[in-house]
Amino acid sequence: MKKIAILEGDGIGPEAMAEGIKVLKVIEARNDITFDLVHAPFGATAWFSHGSSFPEETKKLVDEADAVIKGPIGLSHEESKQIPVDEQPERGALLPMRARMNTYANYRPVFLPKALAHFSPLKPEIIGEGIDLIMVRELVGGVYFGKKERGVNAEGKRYVTEALEYDEDQIRNILVKAFDLAMTRKKVLHNIHKSNVLKSSVLWNEVLEEVKVDYPEVEVIHMLVDAAATHLCLNPTQFDVMVMENMFGDILSDQGGGILGSLGLMPSACIGPNSAYYEPSHGSAPDIAGKGIANPYSLIGSFAMMLEYSFDMKEESKNIWDAMQAVFAAGFSTSDLSKPGSGVTMLSTSEFGDKVVEYL
Amino acid sequence: MKKIAILEGDGIGPEAMAEGIKVLKVIEARNDITFDLVHAPFGATAWFSHGSSFPEETKKLVDEADAVIKGPIGLSHEESKQIPVDEQPERGALLPMRARMNTYANYRPVFLPKALAHFSPLKPEIIGEGIDLIMVRELVGGVYFGKKERGVNAEGKRYVTEALEYDEDQIRNILVKAFDLAMTRKKVLHNIHKSNVLKSSVLWNEVLEEVKVDYPEVEVIHMLVDAAATHLCLNPTQFDVMVMENMFGDILSDQGGGILGSLGLMPSACIGPNSAYYEPSHGSAPDIAGKGIANPYSLIGSFAMMLEYSFDMKEESKNIWDAMQAVFAAGFSTSDLSKPGSGVTMLSTSEFGDKVVEYL
Ligand SMILES: CC(C)[C@H](C(=O)O)[C@@H](O)C(=O)O
Numbered sequence A, B: 001m002k003k004i005a006i007l008e009g010d011g012i013g014p015e016a017m018a019e020g021i022k023v024l025k026v027i028e029a030r031n032d033i034t035f036d037l038v039h040a041p042f043g044a045t046a047w048f049s050h051g052s053s054f055p056e057e058t059k060k061l062v063d064e065a066d067a068v069i070k071g072p073i074g075l076s077h078e079e080s081k082q083i084p085v086d087e088q089p090e091r092g093a094l095l096p097m098r099a100r101m102n103t104y105a106n107y108r109p110v111f112l113p114k115a116l117a118h119f120s121p122l123k124p125e126i127i128g129e130g131i132d133l134i135m136v137r138e139l140v141g142g143v144y145f146g147k148k149e150r151g152v153n154a155e156g157k158r159y160v161t162e163a164l165e166y167d168e169d170q171i172r173n174i175l176v177k178a179f180d181l182a183m184t185r186k187k188v189l190h191n192i193h194k195s196n197v198l199k200s201s202v203l204w205n206e207v208l209e210e211v212k213v214d215y216p217e218v219e220v221i222h223m224l225v226d227a228a229a230t231h232l233c234l235n236p237t238q239f240d241v242m243v244m245e246n247m248f249g250d251i252l253s254d255q256g257g258g259i260l261g262s263l264g265l266m267p268s269a270c271i272g273p274n275s276a277y278y279e280p281s282h283g284s285a286p287d288i289a290g291k292g293i294a295n296p297y298s299l300i301g302s303f304a305m306m307l308e309y310s311f312d313m314k315e316e317s318k319n320i321w322d323a324m325q326a327v328f329a330a331g332f333s334t335s336d337l338s339k340p341g342s343g344v345t346m347l348s349t350s351e352f353g354d355k356v357v358e359y360l
């Protein structure tokens, strides 16, 4: 019996979550496992309904649960403005949850098998046999969590200073995860940094030399973050595992979504020492919420990642991935991916979930 | 008579610079202007030959010159390691030059007319009629120039903390430049920020609201930096002028180079209150240095930007751009752009320069 916290979040969260749960039920039915799904409020909707975007009851649930599935958060610009800056769902809920669970290791697969290749904005010759890389992003350090100060300086000018901070333990922890992952894959690790400008990257690279000693089989390739942004467009198939600090991971992983053709194709895992949560990398798309056209791939994929990372159910996880690819390979699509009329059959949110269940 | 400081830099710098000068001579010959070109050492090569990557004589020249043209800097990883960290050409020369000249406004055009479209990794339907956007990057603030501290904390762990800092004047100065540019173009400005995490972005957006009042005709579109990385892949033609802080500009502009097909297609202008310098966005490519195969487009383009921004010679600037496009349109290429055998005629560095001169 595994207790799963279900945080639907905002916008398209609830409708996408329903499909993830639909798929999970199939897995539950055919395996010797029971999932106790407990819903709790989280995000902007929770702020309006419960006066907090991360209510106490949700905190308690997150602490107890064996795993957490989190939908996208955030409402429209206009609605968000009604919420005080520090209580908006990113600063008031998402970052506090990351800190609370200490989910320092964020895994973001950029996975584009041949069945999905036509969704990519990149030319077929760039994609070749497909893209299959994972970004390992440090998630609870850097400028996200450093001390922030706002004030007025001696000349009467407003200023902000915020600290990009790392210590050697934070760096070592994430690098160990990245090397471990590389060992299970191609044994090639791209270390993404900016050591020609950032002193934190200089320390990062020092610690990397220390960690590397324990992984003599892994080849390390150093790449500046700006060069990585170029190479991700020009030649993404050169990458297998990439590791980087928090802000770089934010930007490059969204570039990864661009390469895939949609952030709707990017689930992610956020792993801490004791528990983990899973979330799509995309936003809550309030403009299409409730219309039943959202692509639930990232949310279903987040359940798949949970099965693999939290419950060691690698095979069922792979079955879900395969089922989702099969849906696309059979000529179906969702509205974020292809414009109507391009010869594919468009699926609604729940039809996509049904198809995945069918192929499972 | 205009005094131009010529800093060839490292690697492919000298050979690319020679082509830029070749092109400038044509402009000089047919206009009522004289360019006094003064060469000075700069970069890693200068560290080995003069004991400093930014020697005193170069500083003096930069202070006096009407404009500075700077080639790429940096040597191979092995050679660079012989230079103490703080004297390596980025920390020892480039960043100090930016600070000294206070070149706060960095203009990086991502320009892909139809004649170059086939070089892009993006599908033709994504590029459509071509890409023509400019990134306006703040260049002397942010985490690049904030206080950096390295130490050992109470638990005996090494740590680094470095400050991402902005005050309202720095923000206003760059925003004014971006709004001014937008007024000369499509009157649409994409403001790239990360206000859901960074307090500096919150201040940035506040100042933007203040500056905007003076530009009622300009439409401002807000976009988070991560979303911008997605959109630059999926739909780059939506952008015209983009403005952002220093580190975001570093990453997104190199993504821009990826979209073009090579950083070899990205010149840039770095403008301060009193003078300016111009540089290619690419690196010094020590692996191909001296082979005569480097693409001099970015360096020639940097001269073109100098004519426009420093000497108000807009027409001759455009003539250089047009000549470079004409070379590509005529079926020629450089080795960074197309693999041999793809039906185009490959030009050496100096042949490319000659062709540009021919079309001029
Ligand atoms: C919503 C935001 C705070 C978050 C981040 O910046 O980490 C998101 O962009 C992500 O990548 O998960």
Ligand SMILES: CC(C)[C@H](C(=O)O)[C@@H](O)C(=O)O
Pocket (backbone or CB within 6 Å): A196, A197, A226, B090, B094, B250, B281
């Ligand atoms: C060389 C490096 C310091 C520089 C930067 O980071 O600004 C370069 O990448 C650039 O974009 O001009």
